[in-house]
Amino acid sequence: MDTAVLDQLEDRTTTDTVVAADGNTEASTGLTARDTPNAPHVIGNYRVHEAAEVIPALEGEAFEKLVEEIAQNGQWEAVVIHGDVLIEGVDTVRAIGVLKDRGIDIDLQAVAWQPRPEQTVPEFLAYKHLRGPRFTDAQRAQIAADLLPLIEKERAAAQESARIKPGQVLNPRGINKRTAEKEGGTETCPSTDAKARNKSKIDRSTVGRIAAMASVTTYAAAQAVKIKRQAANEVIEAVKAGVMKPKTVIAGFDEPAAKGKPDQKKAGTKIDHPFTPTTPLEHDLVAGWVRLRDTKVAVSERADALDVMRAILKAEEAAEQRTATSGKGGGK
8 A cells, every 4th residue: 555545544533434345435344443532542652553453462461471572582573663653563662661661771673664565554464463373263353353444444545545636647548457458358257157156245245354354264254243333342352352252242132131121122013902011021922822813713713712711821820739739748
């Protein structure tokens, strides 16, 4: 990516732009970048790039081990910067700061970011952090879900920067790439294989891109997307840190209403019955009876059906009483 585009993004006050997986800016992937403060996080003399803040920081014993290693052996890998923006090496800068507080002065080694063509900062960080053994599959998937909208944000900025301005001529011959491929005979026919088309569609989807970025299954990627869309920020951070498991988080999305409290979805459903349910159990029982009455019982037989239901309930009560009585007798 052109570093001039990164200069524009450093402001951190711009609105997050969401672009679909196929590059269409009119359709949303459903994932958005986090709200970033007007004053970005600062460590030492550097502002931390928003994508770098997505990567979980070392804490506890792991961070103290890094501090001790730098104290004994020095800084073994330079941090990556762009101007006064810190792109990679947040934990290293933190560790050197701790050492300075302890009276150990170590000069920070930094190198300028040199991206590959069209590479964004989030893609660079994904390559650095999502390929090693540090994170589990669930953590990598959740980190990738946070990085994806930032990738799209930077790509959208790059596309806007590359857009032809009024009076600007970038292609004097007037031949676009597709026309050139036709003239050169390099154009290929689109695949007619349904399986191949379906795989291509999955690969271009939000889930497919996260799976590829994090080297995880589409199932793990789908869990990360669901958490990204529905969970609070602190929950997402807990999943990324390995403190919470995706299965536990997602189970909380589908928990039934608390006992004794009406289910809001069911509360809005009107039932043609004089009894007004106030709990999910009452709602299900009344709805089941009304459905049975209206679909299985003829109008002329509804009175008989009520008598049968009363007889059934009376028989159940009698059976419960006999069981309770026999239980007391056996305990003497």
